[in-house]
Amino acid sequence: xxxxxxxxxHFPASLAEQPFIYYLVRKYDLVINILKADxxxxxxxxxxxELSGEEDHFREGIDFLRTRGxxxxxxxxxxxxxxxxxxxxxxxxxxCPTGALYFKRPEMLIDxxxxxxxxxxxxxxxxxVKAIEAHY
Amino acid sequence: xxxxxxxxxxxxxxxxxxxxxxxxxxxxxxxxxGPEEVLKQVDLVVASCFSPVPGGSLMFQIPNIAPRIRxxxxxxxxxxxxxxxxxxxxxxxxxxxxxxxSNNKIFPGEFNYGGGHVIExxxxxxxxxxxxxxxxxxxxxxxxxxxxxxxxxxxxxxVVVPAPAGDRPVAGANxxxxxxxxxxxxxxxxxxxxxxxxxxxxxPFLRDHECRGLIMGEVFIAAAPAQVWHRPEGGYLLTAxxxxxxxxxxxxxxxxxxxxxxxxxxxVVIPLLxxxxxxxxxxxxDDITVEIMEMSEAFPQGKExxxxxxxFQELHSGKITLRGRETVTAPLSxxxxxxxxxxxxxxxxNQGELLSKGLKGAAINAG
Numbered sequence: 001x002x003x004x005x006x007x008x009x010h011f012p013a014s015l016a017e018q019p020f021i022y023y024l025v026r027k028y029d030l031v032i033n034i035l036k037a038d039x040x041x042x043x044x045x046x047x048x049x050e051l052s053g054e055e056d057h058f059r060e061g062i063d064f065l066r067t068r069g070x071x072x073x074x075x076x077x078x079x080x081x082x083x084x085x086x087x088x089x090x091x092x093x094x095x096c097p098t099g100a101l102y103f104k105r106p107e108m109l110i111d112x113x114x115x116x117x118x119x120x121x122x123x124x125x126x127x128x129v130k131a132i133e134a135h136y
Numbered sequence: 137x138x139x140x141x142x143x144x145x146x147x148x149x150x151x152x153x154x155x156x157x158x159x160x161x162x163x164x165x166x167x168x169x170g171p172e173e174v175l176k177q178v179d180l181v182v183a184s185c186f187s188p189v190p191g192g193s194l195m196f197q198i199p200n201i202a203p204r205i206r207x208x209x210x211x212x213x214x215x216x217x218x219x220x221x222x223x224x225x226x227x228x229x230x231x232x233x234x235x236x237x238s239n240n241k242i243f244p245g246e247f248n249y250g251g252g253h254v255i256e257x258x259x260x261x262x263x264x265x266x267x268x269x270x271x272x273x274x275x276x277x278x279x280x281x282x283x284x285x286x287x288x289x290x291x292x293x294x295v296v297v298p299a300p301a302g303d304r305p306v307a308g309a310n311x312x313x314x315x316x317x318x319x320x321x322x323x324x325x326x327x328x329x330x331x332x333x334x335x336x337x338x339x340p341f342l343r344d345h346e347c348r349g350l351i352m353g354e355v356f357i358a359a360a361p362a363q364v365w366h367r368p369e370g371g372y373l374l375t376a377x378x379x380x381x382x383x384x385x386x387x388x389x390x391x392x393x394x395x396x397x398x399x400x401x402x403x404v405v406i407p408l409l410x411x412x413x414x415x416x417x418x419x420x421x422d423d424i425t426v427e428i429m430e431m432s433e434a435f436p437q438g439k440e441x442x443x444x445x446x447x448f449q450e451l452h453s454g455k456i457t458l459r460g461r462e463t464v465t466a467p468l469s470x471x472x473x474x475x476x477x478x479x480x481x482x483x484x485x486n487q488g489e490l491l492s493k494g495l496k497g498a499a500i501n502a503g
Contacts, residue, residue: 094329094466128389
């Protein structure tokens with residue numbers, strides 16, 4: 001069965017220069033789509049990937065990454081929209097590149113579609129009341 | 137039908153029989169039944185906005201201190217403040233920043249904490265750390281005072297905002313090739329987005345015929361009754377006690393790359409005395425013209441460059457065509473917030489929590 005999932009990989013500094021993506025493609029026959037890649041001054045890396053392929057290969061590929069010391073998180077846990085803090089002003093809707101933050105019309109209430117979020121984090125800075133948080 | 141008077145409405149309020157409607161309800165009722173019916177069925181209209189204010193301040197008096205201090209300068213949670221009107225008063229603008237803020241030197245600045253945030257914290261019951269310094273004199277010998285203070289411990293605290301409290305219908309776009317950070321939010325390059333202010337059908341200052349609501353009606357800032365001060369050169373200043381405010385409607389803002397501010401809800405209760413009062417309430421969002429200003433070059437240089445004039449309805453749809461290209465729009469004023477706040481004020485009037493004794497303006501003009 002084919003699966004397609006977005007994951008976030010955290011690389012410790014010791015592993016940041018290793019070509020893991022190559023192995024995911026070559027050894028596990030997975031199609032990769034890099035949504036975001038970051039490396040901080042401490043050489044710690046973060047990669048947001050969309051992986052698709054056969055379910056078995058997907059599981060094996062994830063296990064491979066884990067055994068090598070990478071931390072893997074499903075994408076959903078990364079960006080959290082706090083409905084309690086939100087004032088429904090709408091500034092985020094122009095910033096979100098995928099429409100994950102959008103207005104329900106005609107009520108003009110903000111909602112967050114986790115499936116569309118690519119963790120670009122533009123919303124974190126754009127929200128004037130800091131109603132959007134990144135959880136790591 | 138004959139004109140109603142303020143006295144008439146006050147009697148109804150005292151008997152809890154005044155009919156209150158939100159600006160949208162009046163608009164819809166007119167569409168269904170016509171203006172005569174609206175005047176018969178509605179006495180008071182609530183119109184409101186929940187927008188970021190362009191400026192404003194909190195003025196408050198610190199608790200009685202003995203021996204006396206005459207404040208020359210001070211700090212609230214690390215934000216410098218200046219003296220207010222009295223010896224023990226502080227004046228805190230919503231945009232003031234702590235000394236530790238990078239002041240946009242690390243661009244774009246985040247402005248995570250400022251005057252607006254202090255106001256939000258005070259209204260929500262949190263304590264703030266105050267420091268006051270004076271140079272000392274015979275009658276005000278004390279040179280320093282500090283302490284944790286909450287709003288409940290403060291004798292009085294007034295929030296001052298100029299009308300229209302950020303709700304003037306205006307829009308901005310960016311013609312340049314780099315993202316700019318403005319009071320209207322982040323404007324992407326090449327007209328990537330058009331951001332706008334204004335609450336459309338709920339807009340209090342558009343809907344108030346000859347400022348009748350401001351002069352003879354009532355204004356509520358975050359559910360606190362407000363005083364209206366008329367400036368001779370035009371415009372109004374609104375003040376209300378922070379101690380009576382509802383925390384839901386007082387939010388500190390961090391505008392990326394621009395500064396700190398405050399989003400605060402303002403409602404105007406407009407008495408419907410005669411047909412002329414109804415006219416501004418019947419303007420549809422399709423008839424509200426909004427100018428899209430160029431914000432990357434013209435505005436900073438003090439010039440005016442209007443890219444287009446569109447209707448509020450078009451902006452509100454989420455997409456418009458600007459210079460032949462489709463682009464997204466985003467509001468800054470909370471439309472859902474304006475709607476909810478209108479409803480809340482209407483409910484409070486109906487339940488006798490507000491205006492149970494009548495309109496304040498009655499003292500000036502009884503009809």
